[in-house]
Amino acid sequence: MDAPRINRRALLKLASLTAGTTLLPMKLLAAAQTYRWQNWAGNQTAQPSAMHYPQNVEQIRALLASSNGPIRCFGGSHSFSPLVPTDGTLISLEAMNGLLQHDSDKSTATFAAGTRLGNASAAAWDAGLSFSNEPDINLQSLAGAISTSTHGTGLTLPSQSAQIKSLRLISADGQLHDLSSRDGDLFRAAICSLGCLGVISDITFQQQPRYYLREVTRVMDLDKALAVVEQEKDSVRGIELFAFPHGNTAIIKTFEETSSTEEILPPDDSNDLLEMVCEVSMRASWLTPTIQRLLGKFIEDGFKQGPAWKVYGNVRTVRFNEMEYCVPAEDGIATLKQVCATIRDNNINVMFPIEFRYVRADNSMIGMFGQRDGATISVHQYVKQDATPLFNAVEPLLQKAGGRPHWGKIHTMSADQLKQAYPELKRFNEIRAMLDPQGRFLNAHMRTILGEPSLDKVGQEK
Numbered sequence: 001m002d003a004p005r006i007n008r009r010a011l012l013k014l015a016s017l018t019a020g021t022t023l024l025p026m027k028l029l030a031a032a033q034t035y036r037w038q039n040w041a042g043n044q045t046a047q048p049s050a051m052h053y054p055q056n057v058e059q060i061r062a063l064l065a066s067s068n069g070p071i072r073c074f075g076g077s078h079s080f081s082p083l084v085p086t087d088g089t090l091i092s093l094e095a096m097n098g099l100l101q102h103d104s105d106k107s108t109a110t111f112a113a114g115t116r117l118g119n120a121s122a123a124a125w126d127a128g129l130s131f132s133n134e135p136d137i138n139l140q141s142l143a144g145a146i147s148t149s150t151h152g153t154g155l156t157l158p159s160q161s162a163q164i165k166s167l168r169l170i171s172a173d174g175q176l177h178d179l180s181s182r183d184g185d186l187f188r189a190a191i192c193s194l195g196c197l198g199v200i201s202d203i204t205f206q207q208q209p210r211y212y213l214r215e216v217t218r219v220m221d222l223d224k225a226l227a228v229v230e231q232e233k234d235s236v237r238g239i240e241l242f243a244f245p246h247g248n249t250a251i252i253k254t255f256e257e258t259s260s261t262e263e264i265l266p267p268d269d270s271n272d273l274l275e276m277v278c279e280v281s282m283r284a285s286w287l288t289p290t291i292q293r294l295l296g297k298f299i300e301d302g303f304k305q306g307p308a309w310k311v312y313g314n315v316r317t318v319r320f321n322e323m324e325y326c327v328p329a330e331d332g333i334a335t336l337k338q339v340c341a342t343i344r345d346n347n348i349n350v351m352f353p354i355e356f357r358y359v360r361a362d363n364s365m366i367g368m369f370g371q372r373d374g375a376t377i378s379v380h381q382y383v384k385q386d387a388t389p390l391f392n393a394v395e396p397l398l399q400k401a402g403g404r405p406h407w408g409k410i411h412t413m414s415a416d417q418l419k420q421a422y423p424e425l426k427r428f429n430e431i432r433a434m435l436d437p438q439g440r441f442l443n444a445h446m447r448t449i450l451g452e453p454s455l456d457k458v459g460q461e462k
């Protein structure tokens with residue numbers, strides 16, 4: 001994803017010296033201007049006309065003033081949906097990272113927005129603080145994570161967006177907006193904004209004094225696991241279910257704070273096992289139910305514990321494509337049962353488990369958890385297999401259950417459907433148009449999902 005390291009000045013000089021004698025240098029020049037971007041799953045690519053890595057706010061403002069065409073930011077490139085691709089300008093805040101300041105008494109911490117979640121958590125830990133919750137990996141940038149309401153699990157725990165105290169947004173005209181809850185709708189829109197309100201340069205989170213976490217893993221029959229989740233969801237800090245419908249098996253993980261400061265983090269070899277069974281299942285689909293049934297033999301009940309951020313952050317090396325919807329928390333288990341039955345009844349060959357989590361309601365305008373406690377249901381397909389049959393079978397069920405798609409994952413919802421799912425989407429669009437009247441921060445996907453016309457002087461995509 002690095003921009004090609006070509007000495008463009010030397011190339012330009014060569015081109016001007018040889019102009020008129022040969023076309024070759026001009027071709028080389030065109031090659032020098034080609035940038036490439038790709039997301040983690042490899043299902044999204046782009047060839048932007050420019051790619052920038054600003055080091056401070058002034059450089060961001062200068063970029064906004066000087067660039068033409070659409071502008072999109074990218075963080076860790078971990079989104080599955082086409083939020084980032086543009087043939088205009090791509091901006092990464094990778095060079096703007098680190099803990100900028102913190103207040104131990106108030107448990108607040110301000111980070112440069114390009115900081116990767118894992119680095120932010122480690123720096124916060126050293127300062128005596130922890131995020132109150134985190135997703136299951138930590139390679140996302142902070143700005144990227146909040147821009148799609150990235151979340152972990154826990155019925156009383158908020159998503160990353162809802163942990164924000166304040167943030168700085170630079171709008172298309174270069175103006176700085178320092179936003180907090182005092183700014184009402186503007187703040188509610190900015191804490192999950194899909195990168196279309198402007199560039200977020202730093203974020204202050206409400207954290208908590210640092211804590212140790214214990215994660216307990218249990219393997220059991222799926223039917224029993226569904227009952228256990230219903231039973232335990234209100235009493236544990238966090239609970240997560242991985243369902244294997246073909247084998248009627250499940251893994252449950254629960255998360256609790258612990259007073260023990262002992263670090264017990266056994267090496268994670270689950271990626272090797274997962275890759276192996278995905279390869280077998282892809283080639284011999286009839287073996288999928290047997291492999292899933294045997295899971296209890298491969299995976300033992302166990303636990304890990306340590307500094308919270310180390311327990312949250314898993315390593316995922318087996319690539320997949322993912323669809324995730326959030327349904328009302330109270331309908332979560334019933335919807336999950338339907339999803340499992342559909343996968344079984346339609347004999348859809350999928351080795352990856354269905355992931356089920358809870359997240360607390362928040363006040364965001366277009367976050368998945370806006371004004372309602374949510375249960376999230378994610379289906380994943382191994383990257384070498386076509387995910388379409390799985391997604392096509394499951395998505396109507398999730399929509400029927402009142403589901404809202406995770407903005408960073410695959411979905412096929414139209415602007416009209418999204419307006420139903422996100423009642424404040426119209427208001428969000430008004431705020432977006434106020435901050436960015438020319439639609440400079442929109443790419444083709446954003447225009448589609450927001451129902452914006454694609455004709456625009458500066459925003460038009462090919």
Ligand SMILES: Cc1cc2nc3c(=O)[nH]c(=O)nc-3n(C[C@H](O)[C@H](O)[C@H](O)COP(=O)(O)OP(=O)(O)OC[C@H]3O[C@@H](n4cnc5c(N)ncnc54)[C@H](O)[C@@H]3O)c2cc1C
Nearest residue numbers: 075076077078079135136141144147150151194195200408
């Ligand atoms: C292996 C894996 C595991 C995952 N686990 C979880 C999980 O547990 N929970 C969950 O909810 N999601 C999860 N996700 C999804 C992921 O957290 C989200 O898609 C997240 O938005 C990705 O963040 P990113 O930094 O990679 O941003 P990108 O994907 O690069 O960008 C996401 C959005 O942020 C915007 N953006 C980035 N930087 C800025 C900026 N500085 N200013 C303004 N806008 C900006 C972009 O324009 C884009 O709209 C997972 C994804 C993968 C691949």
